[in-house]
Amino acid sequence: MSGKLYVARSSQVAARKLDDEMMIMSAPDSTLFMLNETATIVWETADGSTPLDEIVMAKICPQYDVAWSEALQDAEELVRQLAGHGVLLLSEEPLATASPPRSVQP
Amino acid sequence: MLELATPVNSSKVTIEIGGIAARVASADMAFLHMLEDRYAGFVSSRADADFDFHVDLGEAGVADPDAEVSVTQRSGCWTVERGDFRAEWEPATRHGRIRQSSNPYSIDALLRILHSLLLAKQGGFLLHAASAIRNGKAFLFAGASGAGKTTIARLAPGDVSLLTDEISYIRKSPNGYSACGTPFTGELQKLGDNISAPIAALYLLAKGPKNCVEPVPPAEAVRALLSNILFFAKDREMIGALLHSACEFVGRIPISRLTFVPDFRVWGVIE
Numbered sequence: 001m002s003g004k005l006y007v008a009r010s011s012q013v014a015a016r017k018l019d020d021e022m023m024i025m026s027a028p029d030s031t032l033f034m035l036n037e038t039a040t041i042v043w044e045t046a047d048g049s050t051p052l053d054e055i056v057m058a059k060i061c062p063q064y065d066v067a068w069s070e071a072l073q074d075a076e077e078l079v080r081q082l083a084g085h086g087v088l089l090l091s092e093e094p095l096a097t098a099s100p101p102r103s104v105q106p
Numbered sequence: 107m108l109e110l111a112t113p114v115n116s117s118k119v120t121i122e123i124g125g126i127a128a129r130v131a132s133a134d135m136a137f138l139h140m141l142e143d144r145y146a147g148f149v150s151s152r153a154d155a156d157f158d159f160h161v162d163l164g165e166a167g168v169a170d171p172d173a174e175v176s177v178t179q180r181s182g183c184w185t186v187e188r189g190d191f192r193a194e195w196e197p198a199t200r201h202g203r204i205r206q207s208s209n210p211y212s213i214d215a216l217l218r219i220l221h222s223l224l225l226a227k228q229g230g231f232l233l234h235a236a237s238a239i240r241n242g243k244a245f246l247f248a249g250a251s252g253a254g255k256t257t258i259a260r261l262a263p264g265d266v267s268l269l270t271d272e273i274s275y276i277r278k279s280p281n282g283y284s285a286c287g288t289p290f291t292g293e294l295q296k297l298g299d300n301i302s303a304p305i306a307a308l309y310l311l312a313k314g315p316k317n318c319v320e321p322v323p324p325a326e327a328v329r330a331l332l333s334n335i336l337f338f339a340k341d342r343e344m345i346g347a348l349l350h351s352a353c354e355f356v357g358r359i360p361i362s363r364l365t366f367v368p369d370f371r372v373w374g375v376i377e
Contacts, residue, residue, distance in 0.1 A: 032329060
């Protein structure tokens with residue numbers, strides 16, 4: 001990747017955390033995604049203004065014993081997969097989300 | 107003299123499922139009689155109704171229960187379209203219209219969609235599950251086609267009241283969840299008893315070499331539950347409500363996997 005990659009949560013999904021697993025449900029096709037711990041970190045910090053490499057550096061590397069470059073590569077793959085399903089928005093510029101995703105509280 | 111059928115009242119039939127009454131009006135008496143037969147046991151004499159639908163009969167297309175259905179909301183009005191019918195209703199006025207040919211399948215689909223939307227707002231849902239009442243408690247048996255819903259229903263002992271072998275009706279109340287009988291049938295082709303009871307347990311069905319009940323972890327239970335909930339609207343608020351409802355349900359109702367041999371002994375492990 002040459003430039004920064006910004007990630008934001010789509011407004012077309014609903015999310016709820018249950019037993020450390022984040023469940024994301026897509027409104028357009030009712031698909032359910034279950035995110036693991038690292039994917040949940042990316043999801044929770046995807047504010048559209050923090051670049052992915054900074055998220056990985058600040059939130060993932062300190063928590064898991066993993067090299068930054070390796071973690072970033074995995075994170076990029078993850079966000080592109082989720083973006084492909086409409087769960088995340090990706091851009092090389094900061095993103096302003098129109099409305100936050102519906103967060104369902106227990 | 108014994109009455110064999112409820113008389114049609116002023117070209118309207120009220121179909122009450124789960125305590126929600128939908129009144130269907132039509133100029134075609136034969137169509138209304140067909141509905142009375144189809145929904146026997148769920149035809150209500152209530153003077154008021156929660157929803158009123160006027161049916162315009164015509165050649166609206168071919169009735170195909172498996173066709174893709176479109177459910178959209180615009181300016182407070184819901185529109186439901188499938189190859190064989192088109193319906194619109196306004197929740198604010200509680201009135202709607204449906205255009206369809208003279209068949210029982212179109213309005214059956216509309217009722218499922220209507221109830222799924224109404225239940226979603228109340229924390230309930232329709233579920234691909236057989237359900238039955240025993241000793242005052244309701245038990246749900248969820249699974250896709252072929253999982254054994256109808257088999258479990260067929261194997262029920264004589265003291266069991268069957269609510270449905272296909273689509274279960276789940277209502278939320280301050281005290282918990284209850285299951286209501288439905289006229290939505292599966293292979294059994296038998297309408298459920300029009301009664302309800304508090305839900306004691308939900309079983310995810312699997313056929314196997316022996317009868318066995320195993321608890322299902324919450325996240326897996328939510329995933330399984332959501333995969334069996336009937337839902338049609340591609341609406342973010344409704345999807346959020348659905349996810350919330352599924353998590354709430356899993357938090358309050360024991361969910362287990364029931365692996366079973368298809369014979370009468372399976373009911374011995376259901377409690």
